[in-house]
Amino acid sequence: MVRQTSAASPRAAAVGSVLSPRMKKEGYDPAWGAMVNGMSSPAGMLLPPSNTFIVYSLVSGTSIGALFMAGVGPGLVWTIICLLMVALYARKHPELKSSDKRPTxxxxxxxxxKAIPALLMIFIVIGGILLGWFTATESAVIAVLYSLVLGLIQRxxxxKELPKIxxxxxxxxxxxxxLIGMSGILGWVLAYARVPQLVTEGLLGFSSNPTVILLIIMIILLIAGTVMDPTPAILIFTPIFLPxxxxxxxDPIHFGxxxxxxxxxxxxxPPIGNNLFVAARVANxxxxxxxxxxxxxxxxxxxGLLVVTFIEPLSIWLPTTLGLMK
Structure with missing residues (x-):
């Protein structure tokens, strides 16, 4: 049986396999380096193109282009926090110095x-969606074909690995x-049983303060996220909490x-933290x-989650400016 892995795990594996040996050589604590890799790689789930946003778009019926752009602000928040934490660590450990070797x-x-052909895929996918040349689903097909052709050309x-892939x-x-099919059935059952209405009435009966309600929802999602992969968690909880x-x-885009x-x-x-296990395994x-x-x-x-939750312009300013949402 194949277990679905989060979108961040391949990034942790790819980046960690390159940087972990170098960081160890430079004198960094291998466990600390692996931790930085594991904690920073989920930013890729926020920055476009993100398959996690595509799943949310399917469930919520919102614009995938707007969601892609809405993830830029929160993604930068995640990135800046990681950079600041690493900078603080570097200040406390002045003995760590990077190599004097610099590329000419x-x-x-x-x-x-050499990197331009690979980098072009990001602009093709995001640009094509924003310009209306193709949908998010079609963009995935184009990305696969582009990667296939580029991989064959660059060897x-x-x-022989194609059948396995x-x-x-x-x-x-x-x-x-x-999972998507079952989420449709689950959504119908929830709607038939009036679960979203009951949850809404229960939460609003507990408090009419939007801040309190959002904090409760974020805590529930955070607990659920520790034991569930992002895709099933989004498929299950979006129909419940979006109403x-x-x-x-x-705004549904902001909530996404x-x-x-x-x-x-x-x-x-912890205790699951798939990304941490991948980063630890790569760093040995x-x-x-x-x-x-x-x-x-x-x-x-x-x-940072509180910042993203309660400062709405971080999410909706860019898609609104680009005309992707009103």
Whole structure:
């Protein structure tokens, strides 16, 4: 049976496999380096293109283009918090100095030229969606075809591996489609049983203060995110909580950004924290060593959740400015 992994885990594996040996060579604590990798990689779930936002769009019926742009602000909040925490660590450990070796201007330019074909995919996908050339679903097909052609041209994708890759993609897609199908059934059952209405009445009966209601919802989602992958959590909780927040006047796009940020936190929260396990395995350290070092990062990112939740322009300013939402 194939277990679905969060979108952040492959990033932790890819970045960690490159940076962990270098950080160890530079004298950094391997466990601390793995923790930084694990805590920072979920930012990719917020910054476009994000498959987590695509799932939320399917459930909520909101614009995927607007959601992509709404994730930029929260994604930068996550990134800035991680940068500040690393900077604080560096100030407390002045003995850590980066290598004096620097690439020459010619080497840097050569590396940049080699990276252009891969970087173009981001602009093709996001630009195509924003310009209305294709939908989010169609953009995924274009991204796959572009990656396939580029991998074959650059010979980074062995032809003999294609059947295995296609089979693995089919398994993961089957799991996601099954979850989406079941979420449709679950949504119908919830609507028939008036669960969203009952939850709305219960929460509003507890308090009429939007701040209190949003805090309760964020706490519930954070607890759920510690034991669930982002996709099933979004599929299950969006139909329940979206009617509540819309009645409070919260924009569905803003709520999507809040929810995905929350799922990012759940992805690095003990006791499960899939991303932490991946980062620890790549760095060849024990998971216990990461947990002992992550709490300052975690609480700082929790503060970021409050910022994203209660400062609405962080999410809706960019999509509104680009004309993707009113």
């Amino acid at each position: 201007l010619k080497q840097a330019f050569t590396i940049f030229l 980074t994708l062995p032809v 296609v089979l693995e993609a089919a398994k993961v897609t089957g799991i996601i489609m099954l 509540v927040v819309t009645q409070l006047g919260v 950004a809040m929810m995905v940020y929350n799922m990012c936190l759940g992805n690095v929260s 350290v024990r998971i216990e060593a990461l947990i002992g070092r992550l709490w300052p990062f975690f609480w700082a990112l929790c503060l």
